[in-house]
Amino acid sequence: MIDVSTVSxxxxxxxxxxxxxxxYLTNLLSLxxxxxxxxxxxxxxxxxxxxxxxxxxxxxxxxxxxRFTDLSSLLATEFKAVSGEPSTISQAAIAPYLLPEAANRxxxxxxxxLPELSVAADLPANAxxxxxxxxxxxxxxxxxxxxxxxxxxxxxxxxxxLNTASMTDAAVxxxxxxxxxxxxxxxxxxxxxxxxxxxTHPRCLVIVESxxxxxxxxxxxxxxxxxxxxxxxxxxxxxxxAQVNHTRIQRDSQTAFHIGKTAVSQARDSHYTCNAxxxxxxxxxHNLEVYQTGEQTHTVLNGLTMIADxxxxxTHSLISYTQPYGTSNQVHKCIVDDRAHAIFNxxxxxxxxxxxxxxxxxxxxxxxxxxxxxxxxxxxxxxxxNVKCAHGATVSQLESDEVFYLQSRGIDENSARKxxxxxxxxxxxxQIPIVSLRDTLAANVRxxxxxxxxxx
Amino acid sequence: xxxxxxxxxLSVRDLTADVxxxxxxxxxxxxxxxxxxxxxxxxxxxxxxxxxKILAGHPDYTVTGGEITYLGQNLLEIEAEDRARSGVFxxxxxxxxxxxxxxxxxxxxxxxxxxxxxGLEELDAFDFDELLQSKLNVVKMNPAFLNRSVNEGFSGGExxxxxxxxxxxxxxxxxxxxxxxxGLDIDALKVVAGGVNELRTSENAVVLITHYQRLLNYIVxxxxxxxxxxxxxxxxxxxxxxxxxxxxxxWIREEEAEAIAR
Numbered sequence: 001m002i003d004v005s006t007v008s009x010x011x012x013x014x015x016x017x018x019x020x021x022x023x024y025l026t027n028l029l030s031l032x033x034x035x036x037x038x039x040x041x042x043x044x045x046x047x048x049x050x051x052x053x054x055x056x057x058x059x060x061x062x063x064x065x066x067r068f069t070d071l072s073s074l075l076a077t078e079f080k081a082v083s084g085e086p087s088t089i090s091q092a093a094i095a096p097y098l099l100p101e102a103a104n105r106x107x108x109x110x111x112x113x114l115p116e117l118s119v120a121a122d123l124p125a126n127a128x129x130x131x132x133x134x135x136x137x138x139x140x141x142x143x144x145x146x147x148x149x150x151x152x153x154x155x156x157x158x159x160x161x162l163n164t165a166s167m168t169d170a171a172v173x174x175x176x177x178x179x180x181x182x183x184x185x186x187x188x189x190x191x192x193x194x195x196x197x198x199x200t201h202p203r204c205l206v207i208v209e210s211x212x213x214x215x216x217x218x219x220x221x222x223x224x225x226x227x228x229x230x231x232x233x234x235x236x237x238x239x240x241x242a243q244v245n246h247t248r249i250q251r252d253s254q255t256a257f258h259i260g261k262t263a264v265s266q267a268r269d270s271h272y273t274c275n276a277x278x279x280x281x282x283x284x285x286h287n288l289e290v291y292q293t294g295e296q297t298h299t300v301l302n303g304l305t306m307i308a309d310x311x312x313x314x315t316h317s318l319i320s321y322t323q324p325y326g327t328s329n330q331v332h333k334c335i336v337d338d339r340a341h342a343i344f345n346x347x348x349x350x351x352x353x354x355x356x357x358x359x360x361x362x363x364x365x366x367x368x369x370x371x372x373x374x375x376x377x378x379x380x381x382x383x384x385x386n387v388k389c390a391h392g393a394t395v396s397q398l399e400s401d402e403v404f405y406l407q408s409r410g411i412d413e414n415s416a417r418k419x420x421x422x423x424x425x426x427x428x429x430x431q432i433p434i435v436s437l438r439d440t441l442a443a444n445v446r447x448x449x450x451x452x453x454x455x456x
Numbered sequence: 457x458x459x460x461x462x463x464x465x466l467s468v469r470d471l472t473a474d475v476x477x478x479x480x481x482x483x484x485x486x487x488x489x490x491x492x493x494x495x496x497x498x499x500x501x502x503x504x505x506x507x508x509k510i511l512a513g514h515p516d517y518t519v520t521g522g523e524i525t526y527l528g529q530n531l532l533e534i535e536a537e538d539r540a541r542s543g544v545f546x547x548x549x550x551x552x553x554x555x556x557x558x559x560x561x562x563x564x565x566x567x568x569x570x571x572x573x574x575g576l577e578e579l580d581a582f583d584f585d586e587l588l589q590s591k592l593n594v595v596k597m598n599p600a601f602l603n604r605s606v607n608e609g610f611s612g613g614e615x616x617x618x619x620x621x622x623x624x625x626x627x628x629x630x631x632x633x634x635x636x637x638x639g640l641d642i643d644a645l646k647v648v649a650g651g652v653n654e655l656r657t658s659e660n661a662v663v664l665i666t667h668y669q670r671l672l673n674y675i676v677x678x679x680x681x682x683x684x685x686x687x688x689x690x691x692x693x694x695x696x697x698x699x700x701x702x703x704x705x706x707w708i709r710e711e712e713a714e715a716i717a718r
Contacts, residue, residue, distance in 0.1 A: 400515060405552040408512045409562075409622060410540035410569035419565070423556030423605075 004342040017029035017147040019157045021058035024075055025162060029053055031081040031199055032166035033111075038133045041117075042167065045150055049165035056158050059114065063221050068343040068375045069314040073283055074257050079199040079229050086112040087194030089223070094188065101434050103183035104129050106171045111200035113169050124179040128172060132205075135172040144174065150204050152235045152263035153291050153320070159259045162315040163201040163233040170203035173216065173386055177209040177239075184215040184247075184434050191252065192226045206244070210267075215433055220260075222253035222280065230281075232260040240294065247432050249441075252280035254309065261287045268294025268323070275432050277441060278313045280307040288317040292354075296325040303332035304428035306445065307340040314343040330361040335421060335445075336372035343375045350382040350389060357384060363393040364388045366424050368417075421445060457658065458678050463490040463527075465630050465661045471522035472686075473510055479505045482686035483522070491658040495697060496665045497671055498683030499705045504665045505549060507683070508634040511663075512546035513539050526630065539575035540566075543629030543660075547619040547636050554606035559618065562606045563588060567625050587625070594624040594651045603701065613644035620651040622638075627655070632663045637671035649674030669701035682708055 029050060058075060059066040067306075089109050094117060098105070106129065107117035113131040120129040128138055133147075135141050142378045150164050171187050189202045220230055230252055238244045252258045258281040266272050278284055290299050304343055305313045319328050334342035340363065350357045365374040378391040398420055406416035425445045432438045466488040469562040474482040477648060480503045490493055498504050511524070519538030531539065554562065565589075568578040579587065592599060595617040607615050616636055623631055633652065637645055652675050656662060672680070672694060673694050680696040681688045684705070689712050690696065700708075 399552075402552050402554065404512075404514050404536065405548065406554075407536040408540050408546050408548075409566035409626070410537050410573070411565055411568075412535075412537045415565075416537075419557060420554065423554055426556050 020075060021060065022056070023159070024058045025053050027054055028079065028162060028199060029165060031079060032201070033082060033168045035168060036133065039168070041136065041146075041240070042132075046165050046167060049059060049150075050159045052156065052161050053158075056161065057156060059069050059158060063153050068341075069283070069285060069312060071283070074229070077227065077229070077257070078197065080195075081198045081200045082110050082112070082195050082200060086110060086114065087192040089114065089117065089190065089192065091117065093223060094190065097188060097219065099184065099186050099217065099434055099436050101184055102186035102217065105186040105188060106131065107188045107190065108169075108171065108202060110192055110195040110198055111168065111202060113171075113256065122183070124175070124181065126176045127179060127181070128174040129185060130172060132170040132172055132203075135174070141172070141174060143206070145172070145415065148207060148237055149237070150235070152265060152289075154261075154263055154287075154289050157261065157287065159195040159231050160261050160263075163203060163231050163261070166201040166231075167203050168201075170205055173206045173214070174203070175208045175212045178211050180213045181215070184217055187219060188218045189218075189220045189230065190224050191226070191228050191230065191256065193226045195228070195278050197227055199229040199231065202230060202232040204232075206234065206236040208236075208238055208242040208244050210240040210242055212239075215245045216247070217434065217437065218246065218248045220250045220252050220258065220280070222251070222256060224253075226253055227255045228253070229257040230260070232258070234260070234262045236262070236264040236272070237450060238264065238266045238272050241269040242267070243271040245433055247275040247434065247437065248277065248286075249437070250276075250278045250280055250284060250286065252284070254280060254282060254311065256281045258284040260285070262289065264290045266290060266292050266297040266299065269296050270294070271298045271300075273300040273302070273431075275302045275428070276304070276315070277429070278303075278315065279307070279314070279444070281311065283312045285314040285316070288315065290319045290328075292319075292321050292323055292326050294322040297323075297327075299326070299328040299330075301328070301332070302329040302428050302431045303344075304425055305332075305334040305336075305342050305344075306349075306425060307335075307342060308337035309340060310338070311340045311405050312343075313340070316345045316347075318347040318349070319359065320349045321357050321359070322351060323353060324355045324357070327358040328360065331428065332363050333377075333424065334365045334374055335368060335425060336365065336374055337368040337417075339369070339371045339373075341373045345377045345379060346391070347379040347381070347392075348389065350380070350384050352383045355384050355386045357387040357389070359387070359389045361391040364424075365393075365395040365422065367395060367397050368421065375421075416446070457491045459489070459491050459658065462658070464488070464525075465490055465527060466663075469523050469696050471507075471510070471524060472520045473506060474518045474520055475506065475516060477502050479520070480517075480686055480698040481510070484683075484687055486681065486688060488660055488661045488663060490536065492679065493656065493662045493675060493677045495662065495677035495680045495684075496663060496683055496688070497667065497669075497680060497697060497700055498517055500667070501614050502683040504635055505685050507630045508546055508665050511630075511632055512536060512544060512602075528596040537569070538573070540626070541570050545622060545623055545626055545628030545631045545633045547616070547631065547633040549635040549638065551615040551619055553608045553610075558603055559606050560585070560602045560649065561627055563602075563622065565623065570626055591621060591624040594654055595620045596647050612639040613641065615641060616644065616648050617651075620648055620655075624655055629660050630663070631655070631660065632665065635667060636664070637666055637668060645671065646674060669697040672697045682709060684712065
């Protein structure tokens with residue numbers, strides 16, 4: 001964390017950083033790759049976003065939306081363009097991350113789609129899983145791409161715009177009406193040292209038509225630890241009566257930067273579940289936005305942040321109601337060790353038209369070290385008068401009485417602490433509908449070290 | 457049952473202890489032999505619960521003097537978990553809730569820690585389940601509680617039954633029951649007391665810490681000790697509990713004051 005300077009210094013710094021912050025984004029734009037000939041149609045979309053990026057500056061802690069998350073470390077890091085040949089990755093290298101349950105997967109390495117590692121099989125007729133280039137070749141999909149790529153509300157946000165302006169490809173999932181896709185679809189975004197200090201802009205477009213159902217895993221992975229910047233955007237369209245179960249795992253390297261957007265539009269009677277797990281990155285931000293476009297939608301947001309050392313992990317969520325009879329249930333948990341800092345800001349908008357909304361939000365935080373920090377802020381804006389909205393936030397430590405209770409049953413102190421932290425995390429992990437992924441994550445629940453002279 | 461010459465399980469001499477710099481125990485002496493049931497009674501704040509936590513090894517309490525010998529070993533040199541594994545069991549006054557850990561898993565981990573300590577092979581989930589089912593009867597517990605998170609949402613009585621179930625499973629050499637009777641209705645009290653009686657043998661010992669004589673109608677003690685200001689001031693048979701119930705604790709203070717005056 002940067003210490004607060006004296007007033008006059010802040011003033012001077014302010015001018016300097018404003019220039020830096022604007023130039024910084026323009027500099028990031030210069031690192032993008034050109035579009036391939038197959039994606040010429042995308043040029044206009046990129047150009048529009050480019051024009052907008054040039055008017056924007058990197059947010060500072062003076063912006064309310066970034067109050068607790070200081071991007072100075074991002075500003076101070078120099079990134080490079082992805083260049084040359086994509087890293088060669090063997091099947092064996094990704095094997096530890098593959099999910100036996102997933103019949104289909106798309107693999108992107110340092111932002112580049114690798115068809116040889118990807119599998120698209122056993123799909124319902126007319127469904128599509130592939131990259132943007134291939135998607136555009138499908139005549140039936142063209143209108144969908146033109147009308148829905150980059151068209152979610154909130155697309156004008158700084159990093160989303162930067163992603164759109166830099167887009168060179170995307171993962172596209174399209175499930176036509178009345179199909180249940182049973183096996184989960186796995187989207188892997190891998191970062192390698194082959195592209196050191198790279199900035200990548202992963203992009204996903206997911207369209208699930210009426211009465212269809214999809215289970216999706218979006219997975220950000222570091223193959224070897226290095227400094228890089230992942231600026232991801234995922235757009236999910238859940239059409240009438242459709243169901244999407246979306247698990248998002250951010251396990252980038254501990255020295256990486258990760259800024260991710262998940263924008264979801266939910267049509268009437270649809271169900272959307274997001275299990276968002278944030279483990280990696282020195283600095284990460286997840287903007288999770290759900291927009292209701294029809295009546296009686298159901299939204300479940302399960303979040304888990306597990307960080308240590310000096311990691312900073314920020315989750316900003318939004319559930320924006322516009323219609324009656326919507327329900328949502330959100331639980332966000334943070335386990336914060338060492339000097340790490342977790343931030344949660346949960347917005348729920350319930351305007352007058354959204355009568356009979358039932359929205360619940362709970363933020364639970366476990367601080368495992370005395371230097372750990374969490375900032376949590378529920379933000380409910382309700383103008384409808386006949387709604388149920390409940391929210392709560394707790395911040396706690398491992399109680400010495402809890403640890404002692406387990407010890408008094410013969411369980412050693414480290415195992416006791418592990419069991420208690422595990423129990424706290426498992427509550428969220430257990431919501432993931434894929435057993436192998438659940439087990440992997442459960443096995444990786446951080447064990448806080450015994451720290452003498454601090455919390456027992 | 458008092459048997460001459462039976463093994464000394466616990467021997468406490470001149471024990472003094474602090475919590476946050478305040479002296480709570482001021483020279484406590486107690487000897488417990490195999491087969492015996494000891495009741496420790498006394499007013500609130502006399503140090504009964506502190507004593508039980510020190511026996512189990514709670515880190516918040518600092519022993520400043522005296523000694524505790526358990527089966528010939530210096531108990532104070534043994535970590536809390538190793539005390540448990542070697543047969544010291546504390547039934548908590550306020551059992552802790554552990555959301556997210558199923559009661560069965562918790563019991564199995566605890567049971568296997570002890571097996572491992574004894575150099576025995578750990579039981580797998582299947583064999584353990586069989587063992588656990590056989591122990592449920594001791595406290596007449598509904599098996600549905602096994603799948604729930606440890607103590608989460610349990611009533612006071614259910615939590616205490618769960619403590620005795622753990623005792624049944626771990627088969628301690630020395631069981632300390634810290635106000636296990638508090639907050640129990642008469643039916644639950646009978647069940648809990650029945651469980652303790654069933655688990656008692658000539659090889660183990662029980663220390664009951666209680667505020668009320670009521671429990672002692674169901675678990676008959678060999679000795680009743682009265683604690684006052686961090687020491688045991690009077691020791692008697694089971695009739696002492698009845699006298700305390702009828703007369704309160706003040707007469708003990710007066711007798712003690714007279715004794716000191718003499």
